[in-house]
Amino acid sequence: MTLVVTGGAGFIGSRFLKYYREKYPERRLVCIDKLTYAGNPRALEPFLADPGFRFLQADICDREAVEALFEAERPWAVINFAAESHVDRSISDPSVFLQTNVLGTQVLLDACRDFGGVRFHQVSTDEVYGDLPLDRPDLKFTEASPLRPGSPYSASKAAADLLALAYRHTYALPVTVSRCSNNYGPFQHPEKLIPHMIGCALKGEELPVYGTGANVRDWIHVSDHCRALDAILERGTEGEIYNVGGNCETDNLTLVKTLCGILGIPETRIAFVADRKGHDRRYAVDAGKLQTTLGWQAEIPFERGLKDTVEWYLRHREMWEQTEA
Ligand SMILES: NC(=O)c1ccc[n+]([C@@H]2O[C@H](COP(=O)([O-])OP(=O)(O)OC[C@H]3O[C@@H](n4cnc5c(N)ncnc54)[C@H](O)[C@@H]3O)[C@@H](O)[C@H]2O)c1
Structure with a gap:
């Protein structure tokens, strides 16, 4: 059974590869x-020596490369x-977002259709609902x-x-869609809120908070999201959408203050900066359908997950020092 994972060198994709390899070694x-x-x-290094793993550096927009991969691998599913x-980059230049994301x-969908109806899961976001x-x-x-x-x-x-x-x-392609809230955890790009704040704190800079915070x-911890994706891929009903949420709402200012507490720096380091254009006020999803139909629920408490995440970034300073936002 071959699973194609696109974007596996990114934050959530790499955590999913790790989760999946441990759960389904065969x-x-x-x-x-x-x-x-x-x-x-x-993030891919741990898999490179694994004979059951293949990495192809290619653009998902490259039809020839995607079709050749499907021809060679005959996958049962694509995630x-x-x-x-x-979001900030999409505000500066939307073009590449339409190119890659749409x-x-x-x-990928065409390849799934043309190679016999390959199972397809689209990893999406709660942001599609607006605020x-x-x-x-x-x-x-x-x-x-x-x-x-x-x-x-x-x-x-x-x-x-x-x-x-x-x-x-x-x-009649066997498709599912999941819409998840904000993920946190190891290996997130330093441009994103939590690693960005940790990086600023460690470099002695101010912690910039949009608007009033x-x-x-x-x-939601990325591991909980990975478990949800596995449940949907294995047991989800074709044609269905599943919300995935951590049931853990917090405003940005409280989050940054919590990070100050974990890092042991004064809250006076927080600086309020001009708000993001069209900044969505609040996101919250009801993940009840995923809980009742597939028995999934988030397991990692935010306080513990956040503390572990901060510790991970402290142990892996080179990750965010080499890939500056
Ligand atoms: N991070 C979140 O909080 C969150 C929440 C809900 C949903 N999502 C969705 O989850 C998915 C993964 O998010 P992430 O935070 O891991 O993103 P990320 O930016 O960390 O990783 C994206 C990965 O996709 C790769 N990529 C980009 N364009 C590509 C292309 N044209 N062809 C092939 N590869 C390409 C990048 O190299 C990178 O490895 C995205 O679809 C995102 O919309 C993210």
Whole structure:
């Protein structure tokens, strides 16, 4: 059984490869990654000597390369992590987001269709639902909520989700989609909030917080997300969407203050900077469907997961020192 993992040199993809290799040592894993600025070849090092692992440095938009890989490997499934994933970059230049996130997904879907109906899972984000007001903590997005993406990044992810579901409807392709909240954990690119703050703290710089820091995100440990993806890939119902959330909402300022506490630095190091354009206020998903239908729930408490994550970054300073944001 060969699983194709796209974007496996990225943050979540690399954690998924690790999880999957430990859980299914007999299965073949093939990773396609373009190794953009966000891809970290060091995250693939543990797999390179594994005869059941193959790495192909390629762009998912490269139809010839993707078809040749399918021809050679005849995978049973594809899990698509490959994406441009940083909202701020999508605001500066949306083009590559549409290219990779939408057209790249189309190339993969076409290959799945043309090679006998290969199982396809699209790894998506809660950001496709847009944002929620800060004064309505009772509201959460369900899988039936309308799509109202607020950034070029989330619009490109929403387009890819819809395309994947349309391939299910039109070609009966066995497709599932998951929409997860903010992940944290080891190997995240230093441009993202938690590693960025840790990096600034260790370099003696100010910790920049957008606006007033009131924006709320739901945090989930990347290992919990990987378990959810495995459950959906193995037992999910074709054509279904599954929300994945940590049930752990916190505003950005509280999160950064918590990091100051773990790192032992004063909160006076926090600096408020001009807000992100169109900054989504609050994300929150109801992950009840995944819990009731597939028996999944998040297991890693945020306090412990965050502390472990900070310790990991402290032990691996070279990771973020070599790949500056
Ligand atoms: N990080 C989060 O909190 C989060 C939450 C929900 C969903 N997601 C989704 O999960 C997926 C993985 O996110 P991440 O945080 O690991 O992203 P990441 O930016 O860390 O990694 C993306 C990976 O994709 C590769 N890639 C980019 N363009 C490519 C292309 N054209 N062809 C082949 N490879 C390409 C990069 O080299 C990199 O290794 C994305 O689809 C993202 O939208 C992320």
